[in-house]
Amino acid sequence: MRLVLALQAGMLRYRAKNLFLALERRVNRSRLARKKEKGSRGSSLSGFLAYHSICRKERIPACLQGEVVREADFSAQLDQLLQSGFRFLSLEEWMSRLQPPRTVVLTFDDGYSGIFHQVFPLLERYRIPATIFLTTGFLNNQVRPPWDSPSRELQRAFHRTSSLWQPLQWGQVREMATTGRIEFGSHGCSHRRLGRLPAAEVKRELLLSREEIERQTGRPVRTFSYPFGVGRYGAYRSDLEKELREAGYMAACTGEEGRPAAQTNPFFLPRFPVRLGDTGTDLEGRLAGLSDWTSRCQHIFHRLFTGSHGD
Ligand SMILES: [Zn+2]
Incomplete structure (x- = not known):
């Protein structure tokens, strides 16, 4: 009985989220x-x-639609943002300028192999920079999605679409790094929620992952x-700024939805997740501030469905 209720709650959560996102797209367009x-x-x-994995024509289960974007859609998004006059920067470039106008920072979390095969050629063609955050234990085959999630629905969904969740190889990372346009950041060693780890473990996650990526690139x-990105899910605490500074970092991205303002702390930068079916128009609308109201809805949503995966 408990299992049935949990499954229903999981399905209800993803249905509610996808319905809400369809409404958001319609309003913002x-x-x-x-x-x-x-x-x-x-x-x-x-x-x-914020992107995760890229797919071609695979059927994507409802619970993973926040984690995957089709290659053709990604290409069309770049086209439209370029045509609309947006400039692309890496996160470090963005940090070195004072609130640059009309700019976009593309970020990719975890380090999926599709980035090398499908994203990298497009970025090269357009000469667009991007920032890729690597989970070193994922590239070393020690951890894999859905990470620590106990959800059977998620575990089954990841298993069914396993080709989308293979890690980059370090040789591919090195090849992308040589262009100078692809910047590599850290997403920790073991993809755990730093806000719930003891200080010594946090230090280890920050330092070892940084050192390994630096050694490789x-x-x-x-x-x-x-x-996991979201503070409510234990992804971070406010005192992590000090830990990050001490470990040699200059900025950090969260999974909270929104746009950075002049007063935003660079160690807690909000992003817009890009989801299956998003068009360039949808992204342009979010960057133009039309979906600022959805970040408030995100807080309500996380309160309603607390304890879930955190995508
Ligand atoms: Zn992640």
């Missing part, structure tokens, strides 16, 4: 169209996009992305 009719470009806006690692 019409708001962006009206904004463009008026000739407003929102030139001072910038933000971060020969480049300094200065940026971090919190596994």
Whole structure:
């Protein structure tokens, strides 16, 4: 009985989320169209996009639709953002300028092999930089998604689509690093929730992952992305800024939805997750601030479905 209820709660959660996102897209597309009719470009806006895995034509279960983007959609998103006058920067480049206008930072979490086969060629073609956050234990085949999730639904879904969740090889990481356009950051060693770990474990996660990526790429690692991303799920605590600074980092991304403001702490940068079916228009709308209201809904959603996976 308990299992049935848990399964229903899981399915209800993903259905509710996908329905809400469909509504958000519809509202924002019409708001962006009206904004463009008026000739407003929102030139001072910038933000971060968070991707995970890239797929071709596979069927994606409802519970993974926040983690996968189709290759053709990704290509169309880049096209549209370029046409709309957005500039792409890596996270370190973004940090070195004062709130650059109309810029996008592409970020990829975990380190899936599709980044090398499907994303990297496109980034090379357009000469676009990106920041890839690697979980070193994932690349070393010690941990794998769905990480510590006890959800059988998630475990089955990841298993059914296992080709999308294979890790990058270190040789591929080195090849991407040589271009100078792809920046590598850390996503920890073991993809655990840093907000719930003792201080010594946090230090170990921050330092060992940084050292290994630096050893492999020969480049300094200065940026971090919190596994699970959301503070309510224990992904981070406010005192982690000190730990990150001491471990040599200059910035860190969360999974909280929103745009960075002038006063945003660079160790807790919000991002917009990119989901299956998002178009360039949807991303442009979010970067233009049209979905700022959804970050408030995100808090309510996480309160309603607390204890879930944290995507
Ligand atoms: Zn992750």
